[in-house]
Structures are given as structure tokens and as C-alpha cells.
Amino acid sequence: MCSLKSYNVCLRESTLQLPTFINTSNRKRRNVRWCSPQAAILHGFHLPMRSLEVKNRTSVEEIRSLQLITAIKTPYLPDGRFDLEAYDALMHMQILNGAQGVIVGGTTGEGHLMSWDEHIMLIGHTVNCFGGSIKVIGNTGSNSTREAIHATEQGFAVGMHAALHINPYYGKTSMEGMVAHFEAVLPMGPTIIYNVPSRTGQDIPPRVIHTIAQSTNMAGVKECMGNDRIKEYTDNGIVTWSGNDDQCHDARWGYSATGVVSVVSNLVPGLMRKLMSEGLNSTLNAKLMPLIEWLFREVNPIGLNTTLAQLGMMRPVFRLPYVPLPLARRVEFVNIVKELGRENFVGDKDVQVLDDDQFVLVGRY
DSSP states (O other): OOOHHHHHHHHHHHTTTOOOOEEOSSSEEOOOOOOOOHHHHSTTOOOOOOHHHHHTOOOHHHHHTOSEEEEOOOOBOTTSSBOHHHHHHHHHHHHHTTOOEEEESSTTTTGGGSOHHHHHHHHHHHHHHHTTTSEEEEEOOOSSHHHHHHHHHHHHHTTOSEEEEEOOOSSOOOHHHHHHHHHHHGGGSOEEEEEOHHHHSSOOOHHHHHHHTTSTTEEEEEEOSOHHHHHHHHHTTOOEEESOTTTHHHHHHHSOOOEEEESGGGTOHHHHHHHHHSOOOHHHHHHHHHHHHHHTSSOTTHHHHHHHHHTTSSOSEEETTOOOOOHHHHHHHHHHHHHHOGGGSSSSSOOOOOOGGGOEEESOO
């Protein structure tokens, strides 16, 4: 077992891993003194956290208590780069209206359209600007275990409070492979496992979750397979969040879910907070349903991107392959806003029906 002390000694003796050349009595001879970094040769070894990271460490219990987690949207400038001013304004509205956590760079935040440099930068920016007011959960999952490990190390290094991990997608793997994949990242810090077969093409079955739930860093599951699955987990003491806005009210008050990881809360965080924290409220749930159904009629985040542009919270810029909803759908949204009340939505500008030529589609960024 490698200790921190031996690791530091190894680095000092290796002189940054460069070989040294020593002259002997009558001839020059290479005398290479080199010691391999322990992280490179020991299975499951992770670089030790700096003291600042340890000091700011968030407990698993803190993550498990979060009722409203917003899958935050990432806005763009006309050239496709991040619009951090618009992002900060949206984050501020989440905090002001009671969201307790955010997923940075998830499906809604279009992490799959980011480079890892962009991804980690946005996590670090969110922690630096808002980490004292809201829990920052970085989506550092990947279908490559190597990438998931590296990104998660970087995410915790820049201060994220927890990681979100999906099961390997497209190539998929066996049940044993899923367990091994998750066990490779769980030692690094508080972790939420995300099950969304409609995206990955493969369900994470309960026996995988029950196996990895033995890890002390397993915070819980974001579950999109319905409320019966949620009940199975909560009956066994596994913290679970609904991943479906249309089911989250019943999941929270009828199936013991802790809360929701929500897309809709980008738009109406105050109402979603009320739905998750103030008890059974079928009237509010029914009132929100037309918005929720409208938003997910097209694959997420197309609807959300369109609505935030119409509300003036972000520029109407889309990174391809996403494109805005057609004009008729944009008109429908204006009517939904009027029905729910503009005061319940983020921002303070009048909702608009944008013209097609106002949208910018960016393929290279």
C-alpha cells in the first residue's frame, strides 16, 4: 500500500522524473535514478487531495438531503463560447428561488457538446462564484472509465461537491462491468448514479445499485425508470431523486423520493421548490403539467433552449445538432407563460415570439 509519505519521497528522488547523470572516476557513465509515480502503477490509487480540498469537502449526507437540484442550462455567445454572464444570471435566479443544488454539464447543460477543458472550467467557475450558496454537482461521467476517473479527479480538484455518473453508453457493458466502472470512481467523493436508459441504451438494474450502495460515497440515484423503481430503492434505504419532472410530485410524496433533478426548474424554480418542499400539492402539480408536457414534446434540451431565449435569459444561440422549436411551438410557449403568470418564470423581460432569423446555429466553436 502506498502512503502519502512514500509518494512524496518518490517525487523528490525522481527529480520530477528526469534522469540524472553522474561522472565516475575515469569515464562518464549514465546512472539513472528514477522512481515511478505510485499513481501510475497502483490500481485504484488516486492523487491525494490538497488541504483546501479536504477543508471544503462536502459530506455525503449533505448531498442526500437536497430536494431540488436543477440540471442547469449552459448559454452561449454568438461564436459558440460560453456566455458566463447569462449563466451567472440564471444561477442567481436558481439560488434566489430556493434550488439547493445544480448539475453542471449534464444532458440539459449539454456536457456532451463540451470539451473536457470547457467542462471542468465551468464546474470550477460555478464553485468559485456560487459554491457557498448552492451544492455544485459536476457531471464527470463517461462511457470510458479512464475518462470518468480523470474528469472526476479534476472536478473534485476544482471544488465540486459531488459527482454525477452515468453507466457506460453506446458500447455498453455487462452487469459486472457496470459495478467495476462505478467502483473505480466512487472512492473519490460523494457520487450520484444516473440511470436513464432512453439516453444510454442500457438500464442499470437494481442488483447493480444494491451492490455499489455499500460504498460510503454513494449518495443516491437519479432514477428515470419510474416511481415503482424509486420505491424499490427507498424501501431499502437508498436515497433516490426522480429524473422525470412529470412524475416528481408523486415520486416525492407517494414513493419517498428525496426530491427531483429538474429541467423545468430552470424556468420556474420557485414553483418547483414549492412542489418539492411544501407537501402534497396536486393542484400545483396539475397547473405545471401543461408546461412540463410542452417542454418534453421534443427531446431535451431543445425546448428549454428555446424558452430561455424567448424569456430573454440567454441569447438565441444553439450549438448544433440542436435547433430551435418551430414558430408554432414558440407561440404556444408564450400562451403557457401567460397562463402560469410571467412572475413565476426566471428573468424580468417580456416573453417574446422570436423570428427564425434571430436564432444563431453554431457548428464550429
